[in-house]
Structures are given as C-alpha cells and as structure tokens.
Amino acid sequence: MQLTAKPFDAQIGYVIAGAFQPALRYVWIGNYPVDEFAAAAQEAAVGFTWYQFGNNLKWQADFAWLRNDTGRLASGANADDLRLRLAVQAAF
Numbered sequence: 001m002q003l004t005a006k007p008f009d010a011q012i013g014y015v016i017a018g019a020f021q022p023a024l025r026y027v028w029i030g031n032y033p034v035d036e037f038a039a040a041a042q043e044a045a046v047g048f049t050w051y052q053f054g055n056n057l058k059w060q061a062d063f064a065w066l067r068n069d070t071g072r073l074a075s076g077a078n079a080d081d082l083r084l085r086l087a088v089q090a091a092f
Helices: none
Strands: 004-013 020-032 040-055 057-069 079-090
Touching (some): 020 057
Antiparallel strands (some): 004 020
C-alpha cells in the first residue's frame, strides 16, 4: 500500500509587550487511502503564552479540536476530540 500525504499547516501569533503571545493554528493532513493504518485528520487550536522571564521561563496553554476522519465508530461517524494542554518551560 502506498500513502499519499497532503498536509497543510497554518499558524499565526503575535507577541504583545514582549511578554504575551496569543496564537491560532489549523492543521490538515489528508492520507489516502483511508484504512486502519492511515486516516485524514484536522486540528484547530487557540493558544496563549506568557513569557515571564523571556524564553527562560514561559507558561503556555492551548485548547484544540481534533478530528480523525476514520469512520471507525459504530455509527460510521468521525471521531472528534477536545484537548486542553497546559505547560511550563524553564531553562537554566
């Protein structure tokens, strides 16, 4: 089986006052043929970063919607997930 991936990724963010960065992201991956090992997927996310001490200490949060176009559910529908991610990064 040969897969043909057709990915697309777009992200935009803007640093405000050198400390705050809101961001939006959209990702689409089209893998065909769709079978048990490959599926098309989409993700849309909104995120926020606070650079407390530049890149030495930053706090991050994002909320994302993820769709796996597998059709594997009993109803034949797609599988949707919601994800909330919180992270802190410290460098010494």
